[in-house]
Amino acid sequence: MAGWFERIKQGLSRTSAPIVRGISDLLTKRRLDKEALQDLEDLLISADVGAKTAAELTKALADEKFDKDVDEIEVRTFFADKITEMLSPFAEELKIDPTKKPxxxxxxxxxxxxxxxxxxxxxxxxxxxxxxxxxxxxxxxxxxxxxxxxxxxxxxxxxxxxxxxxxxxxxxxxxxxxxxxxxxxxxxxxxxxxxxxxxxxxxxxxxxxxxxxxxxxxxxxxxxxxxxxxxxxxxxxxxxxxxxxxxxxxxxxxxxxxxxxxxxxxxxxxxxxxxxxxxxxxxxxxxxxxxxxxxxxxxxxxxxxxxxxx
The missing domain is CATH 3.40.50.300 (P-loop containing nucleotide triphosphate hydrolases)
Structure with missing residues (x-):
């Protein structure tokens, strides 16, 4: 459903733009060191994902990529995959039970x-x-x-x-x-x-x-x-x-x-x-x-x- 995806993406652009810009700025300047991870965590917190979740996401990134050369797409994709894992259990559409009237x-x-x-x-x-x-x-x-x-x-x-x-x-x-x-x-x-x-x-x-x-x-x-x-x-x-x-x-x-x-x-x-x-x-x-x-x-x-x- 690409059309709906584009609308979600456009709808979330005010949130995603500073994240994209921030990750790009961070990772074109240095490797994934401790300071970069802290800056990434702060960036996620600024989007209101929550301090605990931001810490989990950056720790997971550090476990796999610490002190390695990574590009911004790699990091954004990593975060997107982890967030998908975190939220998949909560993605439940409301089903109308036809036996309940109303x-x-x-x-x-x-x-x-x-x-x-x-x-x-x-x-x-x-x-x-x-x-x-x-x-x-x-x-x-x-x-x-x-x-x-x-x-x-x-x-x-x-x-x-x-x-x-x-x-x-x-x-x-x-x-x-x-x-x-x-x-x-x-x-x-x-x-x-x-x-x-x-x-x-x-x-x-x-x-x-x-x-x-x-x-x-x-x-x-x-x-x-x-x-x-x-x-x-x-x-x-x-x-x-x-x-x-x-x-x-x-x-x-x-x-x-x-x-x-x-x-x-x-x-x-x-x-x-x-x-x-x-x-x-x-x-x-x-x-x-x-x-x-x-x-x-x-x-x-x-x-x-x-x-x-x-």
Whole structure:
């Protein structure tokens, strides 16, 4: 899928450009000595891959190449292969179980991370697969969020369950589940609030929503996706920690990878929390959100060409 690879590569260019430039500058000046390895480690940390991962990558490089003449492509390829190995266990696309009707997906994340847009793009993806999809606007405190979801509903031809601003989110979810079951939907997305400034209130609200869901469908939500904005860098780690304490997050969606030099944060997130990366977003178009592929991500991060296209 060379076309999608090129979009990932372009999307990650703000992150890969300084890495490529930095490795090139380092390795045209000297051999792979201790100082060069330290500089490489610092370069990886600056892309937000995490200090532990950066240390592991440079140690692995040192074990094989220390005090040898290496060129920049060799080093970037080495890092890309190691990152692919590290991330492959976390590259799990979300599979919709056809025996669960509806398959309930709870979406969590701070306001502005791209939750509602992600729902719209995923709704489009599943509709294209012939699935019957419904959207529940449970972020009832923000009128803009409800309106945005309605726009996505019209755009994807998916019904949207909404209530007036300030309505009880759990009550809305109860109605949405009842209607979704009656209509034999394949997928029900639940958009939720992300007011981290009122953490205890938000936690109580999300947990109440989960209780309501379980009363109607005991094994639901069948998925809980945490949507994170790549442009916030290290703050994504604290957001993930907070939401994991609130709900049973079982997958990550990283948006806006095209708008940051901190695209390595996905590596840090997956490894620190042991959560699979379900989807990544590299643009605003409706099909700019795709299932995460470890090799494509790693090679793009290192500014390399698509192996399959070579």
């Amino acid at each position: 398959f309930v997906i709870l979406m969590a994340g701070v306001n502005g991370a791209g939750k509602t847009t992600t729902i719209g793009k995923l709704a489009h993806k599943y509709k294209e697969q012939g699935l019957k999809v419904r959207l529940a606007a449970a972020d009832t405190f923000r009128a803009a969020a409800v309106e945005q979801l309605k726009v996505w509903g019209e755009r994807t031809n998916c019904p949207v369950i909404s209530r007036p601003q300030g309505a009880d989110p759990a009550g809305l979810v109860f109605d949405a589940l009842k209607e979704s079951k009656a209509e034999n939907d394949d997928v029900l997305f639940i958009d939720t609030a992300g007011r981290l400034q009122n953490r205890s209130e938000l936690m109580a609200e999300l947990q109440k929503i989960v209780r309501i869901v379980k009363k109607q469908i005991p094994d639901a939500p069948h998925a809980c996706l945490l949507v994170l904005d790549a442009t916030v860098g290290q703050n994504a780690l604290s957001q993930a920690k907070t939401f994991k304490e609130m709900v049973q997050v079982d997958g990550l969606v990283l948006t806006k990878l095209d708008g940051t030099a901190k695209g390595g944060i996905l590596l840090a997130l997956c490894r620190e929390f042991g959560l699979p990366a379900r989807f990544i977003g590299v643009g605003e178009k409706i099909d700019d959100l795709r299932a995460f592929d470890a090799r494509d991500y790693a090679r793009s991060l290192m500014g390399l060409a698509d192996k399959e296209a070579l």
